[in-house]
Amino acid sequence: MLKVIKPGVFSSIQDLGRHGHRHLGVSQSGVLDPIALKAGNALLGNIETAACIEITVGLAEFEFTQPCNFAITGGNLNAKLNSKALYPGWRYHARTGDIIKFTSHPDSLRAYLCVENGFDVPKVMNSRSTDCQAKFGGFEGNPLQKDDCIPFSKSLAPCSELAVKPSDYTNVVRVLKGPHCDILPEDYLLQLLSQTWTVSDLSNRMGVRLEHSSLLTHQESIDSQGVHPGVIQLPPTGTPIVLLNDCQTTGGYPIIASVIQADLRHFSQLAPTKTCRFELVEFDVANTALQKQEQKITRFKIAKQQLENKK
Amino acid sequence: MTCVQCYQLSEQALVLSIDGLITQEVRQKLFALAQTANNTNDFFDIVPANSSITFYLNDFTRTNYWLEQLITLWEKSEPEAFTPKTHLIDTFYGGEYGPDLNEVSELTGLNQKQVIELHASTEYQVGFLGFLPGFGYLESLPEQLRLPRKATPRAHVPTLSVAIAESLTAIYPSSSPGGWHLIGRCEQPLFDPYADSSSLLAPGDVVRFIPKEHR
Numbered sequence: 001m002l003k004v005i006k007p008g009v010f011s012s013i014q015d016l017g018r019h020g021h022r023h024l025g026v027s028q029s030g031v032l033d034p035i036a037l038k039a040g041n042a043l044l045g046n047i048e049t050a051a052c053i054e055i056t057v058g059l060a061e062f063e064f065t066q067p068c069n070f071a072i073t074g075g076n077l078n079a080k081l082n083s084k085a086l087y088p089g090w091r092y093h094a095r096t097g098d099i100i101k102f103t104s105h106p107d108s109l110r111a112y113l114c115v116e117n118g119f120d121v122p123k124v125m126n127s128r129s130t131d132c133q134a135k136f137g138g139f140e141g142n143p144l145q146k147d148d149c150i151p152f153s154k155s156l157a158p159c160s161e162l163a164v165k166p167s168d169y170t171n172v173v174r175v176l177k178g179p180h181c182d183i184l185p186e187d188y189l190l191q192l193l194s195q196t197w198t199v200s201d202l203s204n205r206m207g208v209r210l211e212h213s214s215l216l217t218h219q220e221s222i223d224s225q226g227v228h229p230g231v232i233q234l235p236p237t238g239t240p241i242v243l244l245n246d247c248q249t250t251g252g253y254p255i256i257a258s259v260i261q262a263d264l265r266h267f268s269q270l271a272p273t274k275t276c277r278f279e280l281v282e283f284d285v286a287n288t289a290l291q292k293q294e295q296k297i298t299r300f301k302i303a304k305q306q307l308e309n310k311k
Numbered sequence: 312m313t314c315v316q317c318y319q320l321s322e323q324a325l326v327l328s329i330d331g332l333i334t335q336e337v338r339q340k341l342f343a344l345a346q347t348a349n350n351t352n353d354f355f356d357i358v359p360a361n362s363s364i365t366f367y368l369n370d371f372t373r374t375n376y377w378l379e380q381l382i383t384l385w386e387k388s389e390p391e392a393f394t395p396k397t398h399l400i401d402t403f404y405g406g407e408y409g410p411d412l413n414e415v416s417e418l419t420g421l422n423q424k425q426v427i428e429l430h431a432s433t434e435y436q437v438g439f440l441g442f443l444p445g446f447g448y449l450e451s452l453p454e455q456l457r458l459p460r461k462a463t464p465r466a467h468v469p470t471l472s473v474a475i476a477e478s479l480t481a482i483y484p485s486s487s488p489g490g491w492h493l494i495g496r497c498e499q500p501l502f503d504p505y506a507d508s509s510s511l512l513a514p515g516d517v518v519r520f521i522p523k524e525h526r
Contacts, residue, residue, distance in 0.1 A: 019355055019356065020355045020356045021356070021444075021509070022356045022358050022367070023356055023357055023358045023359065023439075023440065023513070023514055024440050024444060024445060024502075024509060024510040024513065025440035025441045025442065025443060025444045025445060025446050025447075025510070026444045026504075026509070026510075027444075124504045124505060125504050125509060131444075131504075133443075134443065134444045134485065134504070135485075136504040136505075137504070176321060178320075179318055179320060179326065179328075223360065223361045223362045223363065224360050224361055224439070224441070225326065225328070225360045225361075225362075225363045225365060226324070226326070226358035226360055226363070226364075226365030228321070228324060228365075228367075230321055231320070231321070248441055248442060249358060249440070249441045250358070250360055250439060250440075250441035255320070258320060258321040260321075260322065261321070261322050261323075283319060283322065283374075286321075286322050287322060287371055290322065
């Protein structure tokens with residue numbers, strides 16, 4: 001088990017998300033950085049969909065009550081195993097009683113703690129992700145709390161230390177043109193693209209709200225339609241909202257743009273007061289970027305396999 | 312006259328959107344199209360809304376094919392091809408179950424019995440789900456019952472409350488904040504993530520409320 005000593009600001013069990021239930025009003029949930037989870041799972045030889053803990057801000061502390069091969073990925077929240085510094089993109093071994101502690105880091109917001117074979121919580125609607133709004137999935141439907149004991153299978157043999165180079169995070173995010181630019185004032189898409197936006201402290205796993213001194217206010221609404229993580233809504237107040245994994249399934253604000261899937265992960269690290277910019281691309285760029293990301297994980301898995309075969 | 316367009320919203324999402332008056336016939340055509348598309352294995356989710364459907368593609372190399380094919384399927388779509396499932400929902404109106412029934416009666420100028428009869432005499436269709444898992448937006452409320460949302464939303468709407476606002480009625484599948492007028496409560500669970508069929512209501516389903524005596 002992994003015993004929660006301190007849950008920190010916000011920690012929850014997440015996997016690659018709950019898909020296919022949006023028509024029933026069920027959110028996607030899941031890690032905000034799927035590449036970080038895939039990398040962590042690859043390091044440990046887990047299946048891609050194994051569940052991890054997503055740690056927001058840090059200030060979290062956990063005790064391993066059994067031997068465990070684990071990996072940490074995502075942002076650097078200055079983690080330590082007892083007194084030993086840990087780095088994102090590496091896998092390590094913990095003995096019974098070892099304590100893993102995440103402090104915090106001014107440039108990072110979220111880290112991922114993966115364990116061999118993943119956290120063993122029940123699948124609900126085909127996913128282990130916590131739906132924090134609807135309160136199901138994950139560990140008893142809630143973010144982690146002090147004294148929760150999360151089950152996982154004991155690692156039989158300690159792993160060697162191994163790393164995968166983490167993909168860098170950036171605050172320049174590529175977007176696709178949205179369908180409602182023509183009902184909004186003419187230059188709003190251009191303004192969205194030319195301004196540097198500041199992440200508001202009203203941001204969370206549902207969405208990132210962006211601020212700027214000149215707001216893109218308007219009076220348009222659209223007939224509610226399906227929305228999903230990555231969609232950038234522009235409410236009449238003029239502060240764009242980048243929808244993230246816990247977002248609702250339908251929305252009635254005009255959609256000015258959509259963040260490409262490969263780049264949505266960067267929002268996992270953009271804390272309030274950080275800035276970001278958008279860059280317009282076409283669909284082929286979005287598709288290629290996603291393929292490249294997948295290929296990188298696949299290449300790592302192959303290299304790791306070759307390394308293990310040599311032993 | 313309606314005008315249809317199909318566009319790509321993001322890598323995996325295609326949207327078929329109808330411009331113009333959404334008649335009952337258009338609505339049934341949309342649900343029939345959603346059903347047809349659901350029978351292919353090309354989509355991992357299909358989300359109908361008021362005047363659009365969002366289709367989530369498994370394989371983005373099929374984008375161009377489906378952008379054209381969805382329009383073709385829309386043109387061929389027959390309203391009669393969609394047979395909705397009907398749910399009869401036993402409902403306790405008023406009293407502790409419907410704390411706003413009195414206010415609704417005052418605001419509409421109808422007596423409580425008339426409000427209940429009117430609400431229960433109508434067949435509603437699930438336009439789409441959203442807001443909470445299993446929360447269906449049920450259309451359309453009789454004109455005489457249409458009221459704006461409450462000026463101050465309740466912090467806590469009890470689970471299974473039957474509520475009305477504007478042209479819609481709904482049942483809260485779980486407790487949440489909410490600004491609709493609560494006129495009754497039902498007993499049938501609306502959403503259970505642990506059940507095989509998690510949501511009682513699906514887009515296009517028809518709902519009728521059956522008034523029950525308080526126990």
